Amino acid sequence: MSHAAEHEWPLWEVFVRAKSGLDHKHCGSLHAADPKMAIQLARDVYTRRQEGTSIWVVRSDQIVASDPGEKGSYFDPMEDKVYRHPTFYELPKSLDHM
């Protein structure tokens, strides 16, 4: 780790809920020294145009992500499995709006 990086604030991922009932959506990231500062700065950076009613932040290094190198074996096999989509049977008319 470089000297500069040691003195940088950690990175946080920011999730904002636009209105109650909806999911928190990932909207970006920011640097902050601790959770309290991260929430405040997320409020100032990502909700200044009325985007939110609730904020989550999580340290970026706490997120476990799938390996981009594994993309082929992880996701490509699903391409030809159309039968996994529920499109092969007719719904009764009474359930028209499912």
Place this chain on the structure above:
Amino acid sequence: MSASIAVSKAPEVQYLLRIGDSCLIMAQRLAEWCGHAPVLEEDIALTNMALDLVGQARAVLTRAGELEARSGGTAHDEDQLAFLRDERDFLNLTLVELPRGDFAVTVLRNAAMATWLKLLWQRLETSSDAELAGIAGKAVKEARYHQQHAADWVLRLGGGTDESAKRLRDALVLLWPFFAEMFESDEVDAFAADTGLGPSRAALRDAWAAEMLPLLAESGLTPPAERAFRSTGTRGRHSEHMGYILAEMQHLQRAFPGAVW
């Protein structure tokens, strides 16, 4: 060049100008951080606050202009009041016109002013002037956040490195003598208190101290001794810094009257 306007001396107008001007000049100082704050996120936070304060200033100056007309004077709108008054007719606290200084000066002044404004807006929510009460109801939420944000920074700098603690101590020595004006009272304050328009500044002193002194103590700061010096911006007599702010803030409207974009 656009000529200066003369402003009503009615006490209700003067009372509102003191509040509106303090918000406006504070906003002008905070806006100087745009593009210069220590980190991008804080840059946005400081300019958000500056914009909140501009919004508060706009509402209060607009109301001041309406009260001018009602007291028999000429009605002025927010732009005329902001851009066409001379230095002596600005009634902001001297504290807010002092140079923005380093980050410690900025956050300490922000904490002191946000606390003061929060307490003021809380009391103005029951103003006898319904318009002002409405403005206060909206502004108090903004001030509460400004206070929280600034107070956190005071704590961080106070408990940070030797350098940050020293800068915060220096900031307190610099700003402390100017805090006193927030709690001076005169005939304008007395008029406001008597008519229910709003509190006298003196009435805010104890509540302000009850919030600020514990913050200073927790940040490792000891308030300097009380001094006889009193700044006089609220009476229109300003520091040497005021003219420069007004020159920057007003020159466009003075040179190109009514300019818009």
